[in-house]
Amino acid sequence: MSDAPTPAVAHQQEAVRTGRWVVLAALCATQITGWGVLYYAFPVLAGDITAATGWSAPAITAALSVSQLCAALVGVPVGRWLDRHGPRGVMAAGSLLGVLALLVVATAQHLPLFFTGWVLAGAAMGAVLYPPAFAALTRYYGPDPVRALTVLTLAGGLASTVFAPLTATLAQHLDWRQTYLVLAAILAVVTIPAHWFGLRLPWPPRPAVEAGRVDTHPRHIARSRAFVVLAVTLSLAALTTFAAIINLVPLLEERGLSTQVAAVALGLAGAGQVVGRIGYVRIVRHTSVRTRTVAITLALAATTAVLGVLTTTVALVVGAIVGGMARGIFTLVQATAVTDRWGRRHYGHLTGLLSAPVTITMAFAPFAGAAAAELLGSYTTAFLVLGALATIAAALSFLTIPRTQ
Numbered sequence: 139m140s141d142a143p144t145p146a147v148a149h150q151q152e153a154v155r156t157g158r159w160v161v162l163a164a165l166c167a168t169q170i171t172g173w174g175v176l177y178y179a180f181p182v183l184a185g186d187i188t189a190a191t192g193w194s195a196p197a198i199t200a201a202l203s204v205s206q207l208c209a210a211l212v213g214v215p216v217g218r219w220l221d222r223h224g225p226r227g228v229m230a231a232g233s234l235l236g237v238l239a240l241l242v243v244a245t246a247q248h249l250p251l252f253f254t255g256w257v258l259a260g261a262a263m264g265a266v267l268y269p270p271a272f273a274a275l276t277r278y279y280g281p282d283p284v285r286a287l288t289v290l291t292l293a294g295g296l297a298s299t300v301f302a303p304l305t306a307t308l309a310q311h312l313d314w315r316q317t318y319l320v321l322a323a324i325l326a327v328v329t330i331p332a333h334w335f336g337l338r339l340p341w342p343p344r345p346a347v348e349a350g351r352v353d354t355h356p357r358h359i360a361r362s363r364a365f366v367v368l369a370v371t372l373s374l375a376a377l378t379t380f381a382a383i384i385n386l387v388p389l390l391e392e393r394g395l396s397t398q399v400a401a402v403a404l405g406l407a408g409a410g411q412v413v414g415r416i417g418y419v420r421i422v423r424h425t426s427v428r429t430r431t432v433a434i435t436l437a438l439a440a441t442t443a444v445l446g447v448l449t450t451t452v453a454l455v456v457g458a459i460v461g462g463m464a465r466g467i468f469t470l471v472q473a474t475a476v477t478d479r480w481g482r483r484h485y486g487h488l489t490g491l492l493s494a495p496v497t498i499t500m501a502f503a504p505f506a507g508a509a510a511a512e513l514l515g516s517y518t519t520a521f522l523v524l525g526a527l528a529t530i531a532a533a534l535s536f537l538t539i540p541r542t543q
Contacts, residue, residue: 157339158278162286164336165271166293168233171328172266173294174301175321176236176259178408181384181504182305182401186314193249199384199504201249201256206501208260209267210494216265217273217490224341225274226333232265233329240322244315266329268294269493272473273486277342281482284419287473291415295466298383298408306401344483356487359480368479368538369492372472373499374531375435378524379465380500381507382442383407388508389445389517390454399451403458410462411469418470427478428539434471435532437464443525446518472496479540 180202188195219228239262242255264270271290279286301321308317359365386407390400421430441461448457476488510520 154339158286160336161274161278161339162289164332165274165290167336168229168266168329168332169268169271169290169294170297170300171325172233172236172263173297174304175240175325176263176267178298178301178383178404179305179318179321181387181404182302183309183314183317185397186309186317190314193252196505196508197249198252199508201253202384203501203503203505204253205256205260205263206497206503208257209264210497210501212261212264213269213493213497214490216270217486217488217493219486220270220273220277221344221484221486224277224337225270226337229266229270229274229337230330230333232262232270233325233333236262236266236329237322237326240318240325244318244322264497266333268469268473269489270486273489274337276477276482276485278339280342283477283482284422284470284474288415288418288470291466291469291473292412294469295408295411295415295462299405299412300408302401302405302408306398356484356491359484359488360491362540364479364538364540365488365492367534368475369495371431371435371531371534371538372475372492372496374527374534375438375468375472376496377499377503377506378438378442378528378531379468380503381510381524382445382461382521383465384504385507385511385517385520386445386458388511389521390458392517393449393451393454395451395454399455403455406455407458407462407465410459411466414463414466415470418467421467422474428536431471431475431535431538432532434464434467435528435535438468439525439528439532440464442528443522446521446525475538479538 184195184198187193187198216228235258239255239258242258243252244255246252246255268291272287275286275290276283305317305321308320312320383404386404387397387400390403391397395403425433441457441464445454445457445461448454476485476492480488507517507520507524510523511517514520514523
Protein backbone atom coordinates (compact mmCIF):
# COMPACT_ATOMS: atom_id res chain seq x y z
CA MET A 139 0.00 0.00 0.00
CA SER A 140 1.33 3.45 -0.92
CA ASP A 141 2.24 5.86 1.86
CA ALA A 142 1.60 8.87 -0.39
CA PRO A 143 -0.90 11.34 1.12
CA THR A 144 -4.35 11.67 -0.40
CA PRO A 145 -5.01 14.72 -2.58
CA ALA A 146 -6.97 16.34 0.24
CA VAL A 147 -4.17 15.80 2.76
CA ALA A 148 -1.55 16.95 0.28
CA HIS A 149 -3.56 20.11 -0.40
CA GLN A 150 -3.86 20.78 3.34
CA GLN A 151 -0.12 20.26 3.85
CA GLU A 152 0.67 22.64 1.00
CA ALA A 153 -1.72 25.23 2.47
CA VAL A 154 0.05 24.98 5.83
CA ARG A 155 3.48 25.39 4.19
CA THR A 156 2.25 28.42 2.27
CA GLY A 157 0.68 29.86 5.40
CA ARG A 158 3.95 29.45 7.30
CA TRP A 159 5.84 31.34 4.62
CA VAL A 160 3.25 34.13 4.75
CA VAL A 161 3.64 34.30 8.54
CA LEU A 162 7.43 34.39 8.25
CA ALA A 163 7.38 37.09 5.57
CA ALA A 164 4.95 39.21 7.60
CA LEU A 165 7.04 38.92 10.76
CA CYS A 166 10.26 39.74 8.89
CA ALA A 167 8.73 42.96 7.60
CA THR A 168 7.34 43.92 10.99
CA GLN A 169 10.57 43.19 12.90
CA ILE A 170 12.62 45.35 10.54
CA THR A 171 10.14 48.19 10.87
CA GLY A 172 9.30 47.74 14.54
CA TRP A 173 12.90 47.63 15.76
CA GLY A 174 13.94 50.36 13.33
CA VAL A 175 11.22 52.83 14.29
CA LEU A 176 10.60 52.04 17.96
CA TYR A 177 14.21 51.49 19.01
CA TYR A 178 17.01 52.31 16.58
CA ALA A 179 15.69 55.74 15.59
CA PHE A 180 16.17 56.98 19.15
CA PRO A 181 19.99 57.02 19.37
CA VAL A 182 20.14 58.90 16.07
CA LEU A 183 17.62 61.54 17.20
CA ALA A 184 18.68 61.83 20.85
CA GLY A 185 21.10 64.71 20.23
CA ASP A 186 18.52 66.65 18.21
CA ILE A 187 15.89 66.14 20.92
CA THR A 188 18.24 67.48 23.60
CA ALA A 189 19.29 70.45 21.50
CA ALA A 190 15.76 71.43 20.50
CA THR A 191 14.01 70.96 23.84
CA GLY A 192 16.68 71.65 26.44
CA TRP A 193 15.88 68.36 28.14
CA SER A 194 19.04 66.66 29.41
CA ALA A 195 20.51 63.62 27.67
CA PRO A 196 20.14 61.44 30.81
CA ALA A 197 16.48 62.47 31.09
CA ILE A 198 15.50 61.52 27.56
CA THR A 199 17.58 58.33 27.76
CA ALA A 200 15.69 57.48 30.96
CA ALA A 201 12.47 57.69 28.92
CA LEU A 202 13.76 54.93 26.65
CA SER A 203 14.71 52.92 29.74
CA VAL A 204 11.19 53.32 31.12
CA SER A 205 9.83 51.99 27.84
CA GLN A 206 11.89 48.82 28.28
CA LEU A 207 10.55 48.34 31.80
CA CYS A 208 7.03 48.53 30.39
CA ALA A 209 7.97 46.04 27.67
CA ALA A 210 9.19 43.62 30.36
CA LEU A 211 5.95 43.90 32.32
CA VAL A 212 3.81 43.42 29.22
CA GLY A 213 5.90 40.49 27.92
CA VAL A 214 4.78 37.98 30.58
CA PRO A 215 0.99 38.21 29.93
CA VAL A 216 1.66 38.46 26.19
CA GLY A 217 3.58 35.17 26.33
CA ARG A 218 0.73 33.42 28.17
CA TRP A 219 -1.79 34.83 25.70
CA LEU A 220 0.26 33.64 22.73
CA ASP A 221 0.47 30.09 24.09
CA ARG A 222 -3.32 29.95 24.25
CA HIS A 223 -4.64 32.13 21.43
CA GLY A 224 -1.88 32.91 18.92
CA PRO A 225 -0.14 36.12 17.82
CA ARG A 226 -2.55 37.81 15.42
CA GLY A 227 -4.71 39.92 17.72
CA VAL A 228 -2.09 40.89 20.27
CA MET A 229 0.57 41.82 17.71
CA ALA A 230 -1.86 43.86 15.59
CA ALA A 231 -3.03 45.71 18.71
CA GLY A 232 0.60 46.29 19.69
CA SER A 233 1.32 47.80 16.28
CA LEU A 234 -1.57 50.24 16.63
CA LEU A 235 -0.43 51.17 20.11
CA GLY A 236 3.10 51.78 18.80
CA VAL A 237 1.81 54.28 16.24
CA LEU A 238 -0.23 56.12 18.88
CA ALA A 239 2.79 56.16 21.19
CA LEU A 240 5.01 57.83 18.59
CA LEU A 241 2.35 60.45 17.95
CA VAL A 242 2.46 61.30 21.65
CA VAL A 243 6.29 61.37 21.63
CA ALA A 244 6.42 63.59 18.55
CA THR A 245 3.94 66.14 19.91
CA ALA A 246 5.06 66.18 23.56
CA GLN A 247 5.73 69.74 24.71
CA HIS A 248 6.96 68.80 28.17
CA LEU A 249 9.00 65.97 29.63
CA PRO A 250 6.19 64.12 31.50
CA LEU A 251 4.20 63.76 28.28
CA PHE A 252 7.36 62.61 26.48
CA PHE A 253 7.74 59.90 29.14
CA THR A 254 4.07 58.95 28.69
CA GLY A 255 4.66 58.39 25.01
CA TRP A 256 7.59 56.09 25.76
CA VAL A 257 5.56 54.16 28.35
CA LEU A 258 3.03 53.43 25.60
CA ALA A 259 5.86 52.61 23.18
CA GLY A 260 7.25 50.12 25.70
CA ALA A 261 3.92 48.35 25.99
CA ALA A 262 3.83 48.16 22.19
CA MET A 263 7.38 46.73 22.05
CA GLY A 264 6.41 44.00 24.50
CA ALA A 265 3.68 42.92 22.09
CA VAL A 266 5.42 43.19 18.72
CA LEU A 267 9.19 42.70 18.92
CA TYR A 268 11.30 39.54 19.13
CA PRO A 269 9.83 37.51 22.05
CA PRO A 270 6.27 37.26 20.66
CA ALA A 271 7.59 36.77 17.12
CA PHE A 272 9.88 33.98 18.35
CA ALA A 273 6.95 32.36 20.15
CA ALA A 274 4.82 32.51 17.00
CA LEU A 275 7.42 30.87 14.77
CA THR A 276 8.34 28.26 17.38
CA ARG A 277 4.71 27.05 17.44
CA TYR A 278 4.02 27.38 13.71
CA TYR A 279 7.21 25.64 12.58
CA GLY A 280 6.95 22.63 14.87
CA PRO A 281 9.96 20.68 16.17
CA ASP A 282 12.56 22.43 13.96
CA PRO A 283 12.03 26.20 14.08
CA VAL A 284 15.73 27.16 13.92
CA ARG A 285 15.73 27.97 10.19
CA ALA A 286 12.65 30.15 10.51
CA LEU A 287 14.07 31.91 13.57
CA THR A 288 17.33 32.45 11.69
CA VAL A 289 15.52 34.00 8.73
CA LEU A 290 13.53 36.24 11.08
CA THR A 291 16.63 37.49 12.88
CA LEU A 292 18.43 37.95 9.57
CA ALA A 293 15.65 40.32 8.65
CA GLY A 294 15.56 41.92 12.09
CA GLY A 295 19.28 42.59 11.86
CA LEU A 296 18.56 44.91 8.95
CA ALA A 297 16.52 47.23 11.18
CA SER A 298 19.43 49.46 12.14
CA THR A 299 20.96 49.09 8.66
CA VAL A 300 17.78 50.54 7.14
CA PHE A 301 16.48 52.89 9.78
CA ALA A 302 19.61 54.45 11.32
CA PRO A 303 20.70 56.05 8.01
CA LEU A 304 17.07 56.74 7.04
CA THR A 305 16.44 58.50 10.34
CA ALA A 306 19.65 60.51 9.99
CA THR A 307 18.67 61.54 6.46
CA LEU A 308 15.17 62.59 7.56
CA ALA A 309 16.68 64.57 10.44
CA GLN A 310 18.80 66.55 7.96
CA HIS A 311 15.63 67.87 6.31
CA LEU A 312 13.07 67.78 9.15
CA ASP A 313 13.13 68.48 12.87
CA TRP A 314 13.00 65.55 15.30
CA ARG A 315 9.23 65.84 15.78
CA GLN A 316 8.49 65.71 12.07
CA THR A 317 10.94 62.83 11.70
CA TYR A 318 9.06 60.81 14.31
CA LEU A 319 5.76 61.58 12.59
CA VAL A 320 7.12 60.21 9.31
CA LEU A 321 8.42 57.12 11.11
CA ALA A 322 5.04 56.63 12.82
CA ALA A 323 3.38 56.66 9.41
CA ILE A 324 5.82 54.02 8.15
CA LEU A 325 5.12 51.89 11.24
CA ALA A 326 1.37 52.13 10.64
CA VAL A 327 1.51 51.31 6.94
CA VAL A 328 3.78 48.28 7.37
CA THR A 329 3.04 46.62 10.69
CA ILE A 330 -0.71 46.95 11.32
CA PRO A 331 -1.85 45.23 8.08
CA ALA A 332 1.08 42.78 8.15
CA HIS A 333 0.16 41.53 11.61
CA TRP A 334 -3.58 41.46 10.99
CA PHE A 335 -3.61 39.90 7.53
CA GLY A 336 -0.29 38.02 7.61
CA LEU A 337 -0.91 36.05 10.82
CA ARG A 338 -4.23 34.44 9.89
CA LEU A 339 -2.87 30.89 9.81
CA PRO A 340 -4.78 28.79 12.40
CA TRP A 341 -2.90 28.53 15.69
CA PRO A 342 -1.58 24.96 16.15
CA PRO A 343 -2.46 23.08 19.36
CA ARG A 344 -0.01 23.09 22.24
CA PRO A 345 2.86 20.67 21.44
CA ALA A 346 3.03 17.32 23.19
CA VAL A 347 5.74 16.66 25.76
CA GLU A 348 8.94 15.82 23.90
CA ALA A 349 10.82 12.56 24.43
CA GLY A 350 13.24 12.72 27.33
CA ARG A 351 11.54 15.73 28.93
CA VAL A 352 9.14 16.03 31.85
CA ASP A 353 6.00 18.18 31.57
CA THR A 354 6.96 20.49 34.43
CA HIS A 355 4.81 23.53 35.14
CA PRO A 356 6.46 26.77 33.96
CA ARG A 357 6.49 28.13 37.52
CA HIS A 358 8.56 25.16 38.67
CA ILE A 359 11.00 25.58 35.78
CA ALA A 360 11.31 29.29 36.55
CA ARG A 361 12.47 28.46 40.07
CA SER A 362 15.15 26.00 38.96
CA ARG A 363 18.86 26.82 39.22
CA ALA A 364 19.37 26.48 35.46
CA PHE A 365 16.56 28.92 34.64
CA VAL A 366 17.66 31.51 37.21
CA VAL A 367 21.30 31.37 36.09
CA LEU A 368 20.19 31.53 32.44
CA ALA A 369 18.17 34.66 33.22
CA VAL A 370 21.21 36.26 34.87
CA THR A 371 23.47 35.24 31.97
CA LEU A 372 21.16 36.63 29.31
CA SER A 373 20.57 39.79 31.36
CA LEU A 374 24.28 40.55 31.63
CA ALA A 375 24.70 39.88 27.93
CA ALA A 376 21.73 42.13 27.16
CA LEU A 377 23.23 44.90 29.29
CA THR A 378 26.43 44.65 27.27
CA THR A 379 24.63 44.43 23.95
CA PHE A 380 22.19 47.30 24.29
CA ALA A 381 24.49 49.63 26.20
CA ALA A 382 26.98 49.16 23.35
CA ILE A 383 24.34 49.72 20.64
CA ILE A 384 22.85 52.86 22.16
CA ASN A 385 26.25 54.33 23.06
CA LEU A 386 28.07 53.32 19.87
CA VAL A 387 27.38 56.66 18.18
CA PRO A 388 28.68 58.70 21.17
CA LEU A 389 31.77 56.45 21.34
CA LEU A 390 32.54 57.01 17.67
CA GLU A 391 31.90 60.74 18.00
CA GLU A 392 34.29 60.79 20.98
CA ARG A 393 36.92 59.29 18.64
CA GLY A 394 36.37 62.08 16.11
CA LEU A 395 33.84 60.59 13.67
CA SER A 396 30.96 62.77 12.46
CA THR A 397 27.39 61.95 13.49
CA GLN A 398 26.57 60.91 9.91
CA VAL A 399 29.54 58.52 9.70
CA ALA A 400 28.73 57.17 13.17
CA ALA A 401 25.11 56.54 12.09
CA VAL A 402 26.38 54.67 9.02
CA ALA A 403 28.63 52.59 11.28
CA LEU A 404 25.61 51.76 13.46
CA GLY A 405 23.79 50.68 10.32
CA LEU A 406 26.72 48.54 9.19
CA ALA A 407 26.74 46.92 12.65
CA GLY A 408 23.20 45.86 11.88
CA ALA A 409 24.40 44.35 8.63
CA GLY A 410 27.01 42.51 10.67
CA GLN A 411 24.20 40.98 12.70
CA VAL A 412 22.74 39.59 9.49
CA VAL A 413 26.06 38.09 8.40
CA GLY A 414 26.65 36.53 11.79
CA ARG A 415 23.30 34.77 11.84
CA ILE A 416 23.69 33.08 8.45
CA GLY A 417 25.76 30.21 9.82
CA TYR A 418 23.78 29.57 13.00
CA VAL A 419 22.06 26.43 11.72
CA ARG A 420 25.48 24.87 11.10
CA ILE A 421 26.66 25.97 14.54
CA VAL A 422 23.67 24.19 16.12
CA ARG A 423 24.47 20.98 14.25
CA HIS A 424 28.07 20.83 15.42
CA THR A 425 27.95 22.14 19.00
CA SER A 426 26.22 21.36 22.26
CA VAL A 427 23.94 23.90 23.94
CA ARG A 428 26.57 24.64 26.61
CA THR A 429 29.45 24.98 24.16
CA ARG A 430 27.77 27.44 21.82
CA THR A 431 26.30 29.51 24.67
CA VAL A 432 29.72 29.93 26.30
CA ALA A 433 31.61 30.52 23.05
CA ILE A 434 29.18 33.07 21.62
CA THR A 435 28.95 34.97 24.90
CA LEU A 436 32.75 35.18 25.00
CA ALA A 437 32.72 36.51 21.43
CA LEU A 438 30.22 39.17 22.52
CA ALA A 439 32.56 40.16 25.37
CA ALA A 440 35.64 40.37 23.16
CA THR A 441 34.02 42.38 20.36
CA THR A 442 32.62 44.89 22.85
CA ALA A 443 35.88 45.39 24.72
CA VAL A 444 37.93 45.79 21.54
CA LEU A 445 35.92 48.90 20.62
CA GLY A 446 37.47 50.46 23.70
CA VAL A 447 41.01 50.12 22.32
CA LEU A 448 40.65 50.76 18.57
CA THR A 449 41.62 54.23 17.36
CA THR A 450 41.39 54.68 13.58
CA THR A 451 38.15 55.31 11.70
CA VAL A 452 38.43 52.17 9.57
CA ALA A 453 39.26 49.98 12.58
CA LEU A 454 36.34 51.39 14.56
CA VAL A 455 33.87 50.79 11.73
CA VAL A 456 35.18 47.26 11.18
CA GLY A 457 35.02 46.66 14.94
CA ALA A 458 31.41 47.83 14.97
CA ILE A 459 30.57 45.39 12.17
CA VAL A 460 32.28 42.43 13.90
CA GLY A 461 30.56 43.36 17.15
CA GLY A 462 27.27 43.34 15.27
CA MET A 463 28.04 39.80 14.07
CA ALA A 464 28.51 38.59 17.66
CA ARG A 465 25.31 40.31 18.80
CA GLY A 466 23.43 38.83 15.87
CA ILE A 467 24.42 35.27 16.73
CA PHE A 468 23.66 35.85 20.41
CA THR A 469 20.10 36.87 19.53
CA LEU A 470 19.57 33.35 18.17
CA VAL A 471 21.11 31.84 21.30
CA GLN A 472 18.47 33.74 23.24
CA ALA A 473 15.67 32.79 20.83
CA THR A 474 16.41 29.07 21.18
CA ALA A 475 17.35 29.11 24.88
CA VAL A 476 14.00 27.71 26.05
CA THR A 477 13.54 25.05 23.36
CA ASP A 478 17.15 23.90 23.71
CA ARG A 479 16.63 23.25 27.42
CA TRP A 480 12.91 22.65 28.12
CA GLY A 481 11.23 22.05 24.76
CA ARG A 482 8.39 23.87 23.00
CA ARG A 483 5.35 23.01 25.10
CA HIS A 484 5.40 26.14 27.29
CA TYR A 485 7.60 28.29 25.05
CA GLY A 486 5.50 31.46 25.13
CA HIS A 487 5.05 31.44 28.90
CA LEU A 488 8.70 30.58 29.66
CA THR A 489 9.99 33.08 27.12
CA GLY A 490 7.85 35.78 28.71
CA LEU A 491 9.28 34.93 32.14
CA LEU A 492 12.83 34.76 30.80
CA SER A 493 12.48 37.94 28.77
CA ALA A 494 11.25 39.99 31.73
CA PRO A 495 14.60 40.32 33.57
CA VAL A 496 16.42 40.55 30.25
CA THR A 497 14.20 43.41 29.11
CA ILE A 498 14.47 45.14 32.49
CA THR A 499 18.24 45.01 32.09
CA MET A 500 17.85 46.39 28.57
CA ALA A 501 15.85 49.22 30.13
CA PHE A 502 18.81 50.30 32.23
CA ALA A 503 21.42 49.58 29.56
CA PRO A 504 21.30 52.92 27.68
CA PHE A 505 21.41 54.93 30.91
CA ALA A 506 24.01 52.60 32.45
CA GLY A 507 26.30 52.96 29.45
CA ALA A 508 26.05 56.75 29.44
CA ALA A 509 26.42 56.94 33.24
CA ALA A 510 29.46 54.63 33.15
CA ALA A 511 31.08 56.83 30.50
CA GLU A 512 30.48 59.93 32.60
CA LEU A 513 31.70 58.26 35.80
CA LEU A 514 34.79 56.70 34.20
CA GLY A 515 35.62 59.72 32.08
CA SER A 516 35.14 58.26 28.61
CA TYR A 517 33.09 55.89 26.49
CA THR A 518 36.34 54.03 25.78
CA THR A 519 36.65 52.85 29.38
CA ALA A 520 32.91 52.17 29.58
CA PHE A 521 33.15 49.72 26.68
CA LEU A 522 35.99 47.87 28.42
CA VAL A 523 33.80 47.49 31.51
CA LEU A 524 30.90 46.23 29.37
CA GLY A 525 33.20 43.62 27.86
CA ALA A 526 34.13 42.46 31.38
CA LEU A 527 30.44 42.05 32.28
CA ALA A 528 29.89 39.87 29.23
CA THR A 529 32.88 37.75 30.28
CA ILE A 530 31.14 37.11 33.61
CA ALA A 531 28.03 36.10 31.67
CA ALA A 532 30.09 33.59 29.69
CA ALA A 533 31.40 32.04 32.91
CA LEU A 534 27.87 31.74 34.32
CA SER A 535 26.55 30.14 31.13
CA PHE A 536 28.28 26.88 32.09
CA LEU A 537 25.54 26.43 34.70
CA THR A 538 22.48 27.01 32.49
CA ILE A 539 21.82 23.39 31.45
CA PRO A 540 19.01 21.60 33.38
CA ARG A 541 20.21 18.67 35.44
CA THR A 542 17.84 16.31 33.63
CA GLN A 543 19.97 16.81 30.50
